[in-house]
Amino acid sequence: MPLYNVTLKQDSPPRELEKAKDQAREKGGTIKHEYSLIKGFTVEYPEDHVDTLQSSDHIHVEADGNVTTQ
Template identity: 50%
Template sequence: MPNKVINVSVKDGGDAGELEKLKKQIQDQGGKITHEFKLIKGFTAEVPDDAVSTLQDNQHLNVEPDQTVTTQ
């Protein structure tokens, strides 16, 4: 099954402890953490396609596809 690359970060007012729970959930579902952010509380992970929707249900965290960001 193909993997998607996602970025996860704590929402404003969110519980940072949820990051550790989500890391474990990702690993339990066959994914892996590929990068830990230094400036913000978050990480990048590779996860199976079918796991993305269940990970996005966490109200404390932003879970979004990894994409290129540009400035104008």
């Protein structure tokens, strides 16, 4: 299963992040890492269910991948 980074949008209540974690687990996802500096987590999640996570107005979802500067 692919990995996705899920972060809480600015001005969203913290409980929305907990809801996203619960929703990810309910749909077969596994939380791989929780971040402390930013409000978010990385989840291994079925690709065909990612629309469920992306439907929230309070969180941002993007596929995990390599980041380069050049």
